[in-house]
Amino acid sequence: MSTLCLRNCQRLIKCTICLTFGAAKKCRDLTMQINGQGRLQGIVTACARNRKVLLVIVLLLIVVLYMWPSWLTARIRPRYKVHPLDKCINEKLDNFQSAALEFDAIQYHSPLQEGENFYPAYIGNGKFGLSVNSENGIYLLLNRSHTLPVQFFPIVDVNIEGHEKKEAYVIDLKSGLVQRIQCFRKAPSACVSIVTQVYAHRRRPSILVQELRIQNPSPESTTVVDLHQIGASDWKGVLTQITPVKTNQAGKTMEYLVSAGKVPIPGSASEFVMLGIASSRLPETIPIKADSTVKYRVVTAVEYSSSTSQTGNSGLRKQMAQQAADSLTSALNIDGKKLRLEHTRIWNQMWQSGFSISYSMAPGMLNGPQINTTMYYVLSNVPASIHETGMTAFSKLELDNLLHFPDKCYTGHNTIQLPGSSLWARCNNELDVSRLASSWLITLEKQGCGSMVKAGTDGVLQAMILSFGALKFSNDHLEFGMMPKDLHRDYYFRRINYGNNTHVNISVIVGDDNKAVLFASLDRNDKVYFACDAGCLDPPVQLGKELTKFPVKQTEPFTAILYITADRQHMDDLKHVIHVKEIGEAPAHEHHVMALHRHGHAFGGLPTFFWMSIAFLIFTFHLFLFKMVINEYCQGGRSAAGRNRGYNM
Numbered sequence: 001m002s003t004l005c006l007r008n009c010q011r012l013i014k015c016t017i018c019l020t021f022g023a024a025k026k027c028r029d030l031t032m033q034i035n036g037q038g039r040l041q042g043i044v045t046a047c048a049r050n051r052k053v054l055l056v057i058v059l060l061l062i063v064v065l066y067m068w069p070s071w072l073t074a075r076i077r078p079r080y081k082v083h084p085l086d087k088c089i090n091e092k093l094d095n096f097q098s099a100a101l102e103f104d105a106i107q108y109h110s111p112l113q114e115g116e117n118f119y120p121a122y123i124g125n126g127k128f129g130l131s132v133n134s135e136n137g138i139y140l141l142l143n144r145s146h147t148l149p150v151q152f153f154p155i156v157d158v159n160i161e162g163h164e165k166k167e168a169y170v171i172d173l174k175s176g177l178v179q180r181i182q183c184f185r186k187a188p189s190a191c192v193s194i195v196t197q198v199y200a201h202r203r204r205p206s207i208l209v210q211e212l213r214i215q216n217p218s219p220e221s222t223t224v225v226d227l228h229q230i231g232a233s234d235w236k237g238v239l240t241q242i243t244p245v246k247t248n249q250a251g252k253t254m255e256y257l258v259s260a261g262k263v264p265i266p267g268s269a270s271e272f273v274m275l276g277i278a279s280s281r282l283p284e285t286i287p288i289k290a291d292s293t294v295k296y297r298v299v300t301a302v303e304y305s306s307s308t309s310q311t312g313n314s315g316l317r318k319q320m321a322q323q324a325a326d327s328l329t330s331a332l333n334i335d336g337k338k339l340r341l342e343h344t345r346i347w348n349q350m351w352q353s354g355f356s357i358s359y360s361m362a363p364g365m366l367n368g369p370q371i372n373t374t375m376y377y378v379l380s381n382v383p384a385s386i387h388e389t390g391m392t393a394f395s396k397l398e399l400d401n402l403l404h405f406p407d408k409c410y411t412g413h414n415t416i417q418l419p420g421s422s423l424w425a426r427c428n429n430e431l432d433v434s435r436l437a438s439s440w441l442i443t444l445e446k447q448g449c450g451s452m453v454k455a456g457t458d459g460v461l462q463a464m465i466l467s468f469g470a471l472k473f474s475n476d477h478l479e480f481g482m483m484p485k486d487l488h489r490d491y492y493f494r495r496i497n498y499g500n501n502t503h504v505n506i507s508v509i510v511g512d513d514n515k516a517v518l519f520a521s522l523d524r525n526d527k528v529y530f531a532c533d534a535g536c537l538d539p540p541v542q543l544g545k546e547l548t549k550f551p552v553k554q555t556e557p558f559t560a561i562l563y564i565t566a567d568r569q570h571m572d573d574l575k576h577v578i579h580v581k582e583i584g585e586a587p588a589h590e591h592h593v594m595a596l597h598r599h600g601h602a603f604g605g606l607p608t609f610f611w612m613s614i615a616f617l618i619f620t621f622h623l624f625l626f627k628m629v630i631n632e633y634c635q636g637g638r639s640a641a642g643r644n645r646g647y648n649m
Contacts, residue, residue: 084189084191085183085185087191092168092183092195093168093170103173106173107169109167109168110133119369120428121180125202126381129380129434131429131430132169132180133180136429137150141381144381145381148263150263151232152232152235153230153231154208154231160192163184163192165185166182166183167181167182174351175343176202177197178199186221191217192218192223195212198210203343203387203389204389205384207327209298209300214286215292216291218291223288231259231279237261239261240257243257254281256325258277258278260324261274262313262317263275272309273304274320275303276317278301280332297336300328301324301328302324303323304320305320346384349387353462353496353503355494356368358510361598363600370426373427375464377433378464380433382437382441384458386400399455399459400500403459406449406459406466407448407449408472409447409451409452409466410449410463410472412467414467416469423440443467444463449466469493469506476567478496479560480561480562480563481561483554484554488510493506493507501525501526502522502525502526503524504520504521504522504543507519507547510594513588514588515587516589518533518550519550521546522543529543530543530571531543532571533552533553533561534560534561535553551586553583553585556582
């Protein structure tokens with residue numbers, strides 16, 4: 001009896017497998033051999049007939065699981081009522097939407113909303129720096145970055161008492177501007193908006209500008225806006241005085257505050273810098289009439305000496321105070337739009353060279369927002385010496401030579417593959433920004449880019465771009481030193497300086513076959529340039545404005561994957577001095593690696609939840625089918641046993 005049951009169970013399992021894979025006829029043949037075959041064969045036949053129906057149901061469930069988020073969103077969105085404050089904030093943020101999509105601007109609400117990340121709303125110009133959304137004061141340049149704190153608070157805080165408010169911040173990386181957007185609910189559907197724009201001037205490094213734009217759309221009542229201007233606070237030994245000044249703007253006379261005093265150097269018992277700060281004054285309250293918009297500008301000038309330990313410092317104090325007052329007066333006599341345009345032009349000019357990378361959904365990888373903000377924070381701690389006023393023609397020529405003849409920069413491993421290092425640390429305040437800048441600057445200096453760092457922001461930006469791809473200037477050529485196994489994302493290096501009249505573009509594109517390909521071109525050039533791929537065994541190819549394609553090859557031992565030079569003979573000689581044992585085209589990247597970058601998981605284009613749902617449905621279907629067959633078999637066995645017992649009686 002036990003042997004018969006065992007055989008029947010084996011046949012049942014075979015029958016279940018047959019049903020699963022569609023062999024219904026074979027399954028019927030198996031069921032003919034099982035005791036109680038009549039009822040069991042009936043259920044098997046029913047399952048076979050309904051197999052198509054079950055398949056259709058499963059497919060419909062798959063479609064529903066895959067499509068329900070978009071259907072749900074489409075049904076809910078029209079019912080959602082936007083809060084007036086949210087509408088006010090979003091209207092202002094829409095002006096930066098395209099820049100945010102390109103990662104040229106960072107925007108977030110305060111407090112943060114879901115999916116947003118915090119970035120210090122930092123501004124700086126290599127002479128001083130500060131964060132707009134911080135309770136700390138101003139920071140001066142000490143050693144490599146802005147690390148010397150001063151108890152002076154130049155930002156004017158704007159508020160409307162007794163009204164509900166919301167605010168957001170925008171860091172315009174491309175223009176070097178920070179905006180604070182505030183909306184106050186004045187009436188059930190009317191909101192007063194206050195946009196504060198702040199920048200540390202690039203061409204005039206002593207100048208900090210804060211522009212206020214207050215709009216009251218309410219047609220009925222006047223709104224009173226409170227202005228809180230702190231200035232010097234808990235600054236020991238500071239002397240402050242109020243001085244009137246006459247500007248060229250319609251002959252207006254306004255007052256400004258001049259504060260001057262010592263700032264001790266941390267870690268030193270006697271060293272200090274003498275600091276003078278002059279800042280224009282605003283009234284404590286401003287009435288904003290109904291249906292009107294007003295604009296104000298607050299200009300602050302910062303001047304300080306080099307570190308000193310001299311005892312008699314009254315003369316130095318007066319000198320710094322006078323320099324700050326003169327710088328402020330000069331800036332106030334310049335039209336606000338012109339002053340801002342001077343600043344943004346320099347930032348835009350710096351960003352003509354740059355770096356782009358395809359977005360990766362793999363965890364822990366670097367992407368556009370973190371890369372661009374890191375570059376912005378570092379550049380904000382470096383002076384734009386070539387662009388500053390007062391730069392003589394001879395000094396500018398010296399800096400240009402440092403910039404266009406970069407020696408052996410960059411000699412280290414590519415920095416874009418080090419997401420967990422101090423070079424890509426997340427910043428939460430001004431000191432984090434300073435530490436980040438110091439880490440980058442010392443790395444670039446020690447990896448052969450010291451001369452470029454001395455050239456100021458333009459040189460530092462070029463050096464950072466070179467470090468991203470392990471690009472190195474060496475012995476009359478530029479070489480691309482990234483390893484083929486690291487080329488699993490698209491890279492674009494834009495306008496790399498090669499001499500004083502040549503800009504090189506290098507791209508890495510990963511195709512549908514998961515293989516990387518190189519492209520090179522010239523933005524402009526004053527001579528003929530040539531390029532060759534790894535090993536330089538193939539004849540040199542002349543570069544031009546059109547993209548030139550090169551295969552990615554790997555060598556044993558490892559050598560650069562691309563060489564560029566203006567010396568044809570030098571390139572012909574390279575194949576005789578690059579000694580390798582093996583050379584061949586780099587293999588395609590593994591599918592799961594590319595899927596991880598493109599989709600965030602190794603399962604392909606569909607989300608993980610989709611595949612989990614499919615697995616669950618398959619498991620449930622088999623479990624139900626097996627249970628149904630077992631139940632029918634057991635019922636059939638009991639019925640047959642009952643009939644046999646009745647017959648024997």
